[in-house]
Amino acid sequence: MNAMKKFLIKNTCFLLVAAAFLSNQTSAQTLSRKDADEIRVLARERIKGLNDLLNAIANEDLSNYERKYLMMNSYMPSNDQIFVNDGVIVEDDVDPKHKVSAPGLDTPIEKYLSNFDLFYVKSETNTIEFTNLVVGDVKVDKYPFVKVFYTQHFKGKSNKDNTPYQPITRVAELRADKSGNDWIVYLTRVAFNSSENAKSAPVNPAPSATYDSLQKKKEPVVAQQMEKKPAVSQQDTKQAERVSEQISQVNQAEIRQARKWGAIKLGAGVAALAFGAVTYSMLNKDYKDYKEKIANPEGLTSYAKPGVYISIGAAAVGIGVSLSSIFDFKKVK
Incomplete structure (x- = not known):
């Protein structure tokens, strides 16, 4: 009876180990x-x-x-x-x-x-x-x-x-x-x-x-x-050189274009600044004449509007355009 019990215990353990192994294999593949x-x-x-x-x-x-x-x-x-x-x-x-x-x-x-x-x-x-x-x-x-x-x-x-x-x-x-x-x-x-x-x-x-x-x-x-x-064959090298040359030509064209627009913007900026300065100077002169003739004159801004706003706006535009031209010139460096 003891021999039979040992046999059963031994085989039961084997089956449990085998079942656990198969279970692990199945879960690993699921x-x-x-x-x-x-x-x-x-x-x-x-x-x-x-x-x-x-x-x-x-x-x-x-x-x-x-x-x-x-x-x-x-x-x-x-x-x-x-x-x-x-x-x-x-x-x-x-x-x-x-x-x-x-x-x-x-x-x-x-x-x-x-x-x-x-x-x-x-x-x-x-x-x-x-x-x-x-x-x-x-x-x-x-x-x-x-x-x-x-x-x-x-x-x-x-x-x-x-x-x-x-x-x-x-x-x-x-x-x-x-x-x-x-x-x-x-x-x-x-x-x-x-x-x-x-x-x-x-x-x-x-x-x-x-x-x-x-x-x-x-x-x-x-x-x-x-x-x-x-x-890399000689033909591939020549093709790469051609592509490089084309890229260089495109870059040169972009540089020329940037210089052109930079010059145009700079000229326009300077012109706008000059217009604003001249306009403001003329308005200021008229205002001085006005103050000498009126006992209680109003302020320059009130007297000269909208001209004074136009002169200030022109100056602001001139400064902005001039600064923009600087960035265009930087691109060509």
Whole structure:
């Protein structure tokens, strides 16, 4: 009987410990409604960020250096980062013939963006639009994740293939991690929408570099980011010089304009002051003659109004305009 009692006590303790462990695991993976809603909102913003990134790369006004820098910042730690790291895989849709999932379409994010830059025709206006965004429920595996479904419209052309682009449905997967009191959400995969991709388990891309975006190590990240900046070509340097020269010309024009208005204001101020002084002098002379002829003369202000007010007002305007001209001249220094 004692042996049976010991057996029961031992197994009961084991079950209690196991239950407590499972309870802790479950509670650790349970999100509040507020957290889930916040993650879904951030996920939607990341998809809009992807849309903006593709439009920026396809903008013909940007230099090669600017496009490369935007692409690099999208998967490296930066204010513009939208992918969790450079290990993210994207199913290729740059080729207009690719419309559904198929073997061989998985492309590392760096190569995908480079191919998009190379083969998608540039334009002055935005030619890429994401519509019908549907954000799924937030689920928890090893970390919280969510899938976003959307329709992608490439309204431009490919310089590799004359086949026109068709609207395609895509699914993006994003993971969420807590940083202090805030959630950070990054893209971990982008693919063609299919039942398999919609239900697939979350992926955890491995970065090729030594840093990890989620560690939030700010100083090492900044140093590595600066080291990996793309080299500036001679063409980019000349373009920068042209922009600098244009800015200089604009500044010179502003300086000339400031000098011109300063001189005009100064002249007007001096003229107003002179008018006020002359007017006041004439009124004062008339008043003296008036006082000599009248036994009980009224005051100057009463006698000379409204002329005296006009003279004082003109002097005040002259002083104000003259002071304003000083600020214009200071701008040109």
